[in-house]
Amino acid sequence: MPPQPPPGSGDSAFYNSDLIRTGLGAYGEKLFGSSKDYVQSNISRFLAGQDIHYYFQLNEQYVKNKLKIILFPFLHKGHWTRIAEQVAGGITYKPPRYDINAPDLYIPLMALATYVVLRCYALGFTGKFSPAVMQSSFSHGIGAWLVEVILVKGMLFAVGSGEVPWLDTLAYSGYSLVGMSVSIAATISSKYLFYFALLWTGICMGVFLVKTLKRVFLAEVRSYERDSSKHHYLLLFVAIAQVPIFLWFTRL
Known part of the structure; x- marks a missing residue:
C-alpha cells in the first residue's frame, strides 16, 4: 500500500x-x-486643485436655465463670464447653484443616460433592439463625449491655454450630449425632423462652445496668445465641427 x-x-x-x-x-x-x-x-x-463636489452644487432652476442656454444660446442676453470672488489665497468661482455660467457635470451625465435610452428605444422601434444595443449605445455616448473633450482640449493646448481644468473641459464638452439626445428623439418621429434638429442643435452647440471658450480666454486664462488670430480660426473650426460630430453619433 x-x-x-x-x-x-x-x-x-x-x-x-x-x-x-x-x-x-x-x-x-x-x-x-x-x-x-x-x-x-x-x-x-488629474484632479489637482479641483473639487468634484463643486460640479454638483446646483438646483432645479439652474438646470432649466442651463438647458435653455445650450439649446437656444442666441436668446441668452446676459454675460458669459463666471462670477468670481476673492478669497484667502486667490480667486474662486461661484458654484452652479449661484452662477448660470458655471460648468457642471450633472447635466452631461443625465444627458449621457438620456442618449443611451433614446438610442436603444430608436433602434428597438425599428426592430433592431438586442442586449448588445445598450452596450453599443453607451459606447457611442462615451465616444461622442470623448471626441468633444479631445477637440476642446486640443484647441486650448494649441493656443497655449492648457491650464484650463480638466473637469471644466469635461463639463463643457459633455453638454453636446444634450443636443445629440434631442436629435435622436427627433428621428423617432420623422427623418426630416431629425435633420432639422441635427442642424439646429449642432449650430447651437457650436455657438455655445465659442461663447464659452472666448469667455475662458478673456476671463480665466492667463497664458494664451491674445494678439494672435490663430485662436479665432480654431474657434471657428470647433464650431463648424459640431454638425459633422452630431451627425456621426446620432445617425442610427
Whole structure:
C-alpha cells in the first residue's frame, strides 16, 4: 500500500502554505498595491486643485436655465463670464447653484443616460433592439463625449491655454450630449425632423462652445496668445465641427 501524504499536505494545505503567503502573497501585494498607488497618483494629478463636489452644487432652476442656454444660446442676453470672488489665497468661482455660467457635470451625465435610452428605444422601434444595443449605445455616448473633450482640449493646448481644468473641459464638452439626445428623439418621429434638429442643435452647440471658450480666454486664462488670430480660426473650426460630430453619433 503506497504511503499516504501527511495530514494537511493536500490542495488546501498547499494554498495555505507559508510559501504562498510569504512568496506569492507578497508579490501580489506588491503588484496590486503599486497599481493602486499608480491609479491614485494619476487621479490626484488629474484632479489637482479641483473639487468634484463643486460640479454638483446646483438646483432645479439652474438646470432649466442651463438647458435653455445650450439649446437656444442666441436668446441668452446676459454675460458669459463666471462670477468670481476673492478669497484667502486667490480667486474662486461661484458654484452652479449661484452662477448660470458655471460648468457642471450633472447635466452631461443625465444627458449621457438620456442618449443611451433614446438610442436603444430608436433602434428597438425599428426592430433592431438586442442586449448588445445598450452596450453599443453607451459606447457611442462615451465616444461622442470623448471626441468633444479631445477637440476642446486640443484647441486650448494649441493656443497655449492648457491650464484650463480638466473637469471644466469635461463639463463643457459633455453638454453636446444634450443636443445629440434631442436629435435622436427627433428621428423617432420623422427623418426630416431629425435633420432639422441635427442642424439646429449642432449650430447651437457650436455657438455655445465659442461663447464659452472666448469667455475662458478673456476671463480665466492667463497664458494664451491674445494678439494672435490663430485662436479665432480654431474657434471657428470647433464650431463648424459640431454638425459633422452630431451627425456621426446620432445617425442610427
